[in-house]
Structures are given as C-alpha cells and as structure tokens.
Amino acid sequence: MKNSIRLLLTSVFCSILVTTFSMGTAASQSTNPQSVPHMESPDQRTSAQIQAVAKRVRHELLMLPYYSVFDWLEGEVKPDGSVILRGEVVRPISKSDAEFRIKRIESVTNVVNEIDVLPLSTMDDGLRIALYRAVFYSNSSLARYSLGPVSPIHIIVQNGRVTLKGVVASEMDKQLAYLSARGVPGLFEVKNELMTEYKAAN
Numbered sequence: 001m002k003n004s005i006r007l008l009l010t011s012v013f014c015s016i017l018v019t020t021f022s023m024g025t026a027a028s029q030s031t032n033p034q035s036v037p038h039m040e041s042p043d044q045r046t047s048a049q050i051q052a053v054a055k056r057v058r059h060e061l062l063m064l065p066y067y068s069v070f071d072w073l074e075g076e077v078k079p080d081g082s083v084i085l086r087g088e089v090v091r092p093i094s095k096s097d098a099e100f101r102i103k104r105i106e107s108v109t110n111v112v113n114e115i116d117v118l119p120l121s122t123m124d125d126g127l128r129i130a131l132y133r134a135v136f137y138s139n140s141s142l143a144r145y146s147l148g149p150v151s152p153i154h155i156i157v158q159n160g161r162v163t164l165k166g167v168v169a170s171e172m173d174k175q176l177a178y179l180s181a182r183g184v185p186g187l188f189e190v191k192n193e194l195m196t197e198y199k200a201a202n
Contacts, residue, residue, distance in 0.1 A: 053077050053107050060101045062150060066094050069151045070128050072165045073098060073115065081109035088116045088156050124157045127186060131155045131162060134180045142176055153177055153194065161189040168194050 057075040067073065071094060073087040083102050089095055095115040102111050118124070132155065136146040145153045145168065156163045162181055168174050178192040 049107070050077050050079065053081070053083075053105065056105055057083055057102055057108075060105065061098060064094055064097055064101070066091050066097070067150060069132065069146075069154055070157070072154045072156050075102065081107055082112065083108050083110070084112045084114060086114045088118055088158070090118050092117045118156075118158050121159070123160060123186070127157050127160065127162065127184065128155060130184045130186075131157065131181055134184050135177055138183075139176055139180050142173060142180065145173075155181070160187060161191075162187055163191040163193055165193045166195070167197055169197055171196055 054077045061073045071089045076084040085098055095117055099111050099113045136143055145151050152166045154165045164177055174194045181190045
C-alpha cells in the first residue's frame with residue numbers, strides 16, 4: 001500500500017514537472033532580462049519599478065522545476081530591492097533553488113529565505129493523493145484547475161492538517177474545493193485560504 005501511494009505521488013510530481021519544464025523553456029526564450037528596470041537607490045524606486053520586479057519574482061517561482069500543486073511560494077519585494085520568500089515546499093531543493101533564482105534578478109539586492117520544508121511523512125503523502133483526487137477528480141467543476149502546468153489551487157499538507165491556497169474564479173469554486181477536501185478521511189483540520197480572482201486583484 002505504501003509503495004503504491006509513493007508511486008502515485010511520484011507520477012503526479014513527474015507529470016507536473018514535465019509540463020513545467022516545457023512551459024519554462026518557452027518562457028525563457030521570450031523573457032528579456034533587461035525588461036526589469038534597474039533600481040539604483042530607494043529614493044529612485046517607483047511603484048511601477050517595484051511591481052515589475054514583483055512580476056519577475058512570481059515568474060521565476062512559477063518556473064521552478066519541482067514546484068507543484070503540493071507547494072506554495074510567494075515573494076514580497078521591499079522598496080530597498082530586497083525580497084522575502086515565504087511558503088511551504090515538499091522538496092528541500094525547491095527552497096534553495098527559489099533563493100538562487102531570485103538572487104539572479106538584476107534589481108534584487110538581498111533575499112531573505114523564510115520558506116519552510118515540509119517534514120517527510122507517509123501519512124501526509126497518502127493524504128496529498130487523496131486530496132488531489134477529491135478536489136480535481138471527484139468534482140468535475142474543479143477539474144479545469146488541474147489542466148495548467150501548475151494548478152492555481154494548492155494543497156498544503158502538514159501533520160494531517162491541510163491548507164488550501166491560491167486563486168479560484170468564484171466563491172462557489174472556493175466553497176466546493178473546501179467541501180471536497182473536508183470529505184477526505186484522516187484529516188485533523190482543513191483551512192480554506194483560497195481567494196477569488198476579484199479579491200486577489202484588489
């Protein structure tokens with residue numbers, strides 16, 4: 001049973017990994033590193049410049065080769081050009097790789113890495129697979145969220161507790177995802193931190 005769960009989990013990671021690599025190759029060919037404005041001093045940094053750096057940070061995090069539906073990463077860009085990385089990842093390499101990539105952005109002056117690496121757990125691995133099936137397979141109206149290189153719905157599992165993060169189209173989808181996750185046996189707690197597109201844009 002443990003081996004089958006591990007095999008299924010690996011297949012989910014690999015399928016996301018292959019798609020992300022293909023998307024990352026195309027993005028790297030079309031992205032111009034010079035498009036990020038150089039910010040010489042805090043006084044010269046405008047809101048538009050900070051937003052441009054934040055957009056580049058988001059792009060780099062999404063293009064991480066092992067970034068999946070079971071991870072969550074976000075970056076906060078400060079006026080002085082420093083970036084604070086936060087989130088949770090299943091693989092330790094994702095934490096170090098995220099810091100390495102963000103440091104390479106020209107206008108970034110410093111990176112503070114506050115990403116947590118989730119502990120190894122056979123129980124959590126099994127819950128990840130069960131939650132993935134419940135959210136994306138059992139509910140056909142949410143299946144479209146699993147079609148991209150990385151789903152906008154992220155399922156973070158730690159010690160039997162799950163947090164749903166990301167962005168969905170409507171309050172109905174947010175509630176459906178929560179109810180689907182709540183139906184998975186063996187969970188101690190389900191937190192719904194999903195945002196709708198309207199709220200995320202404001």
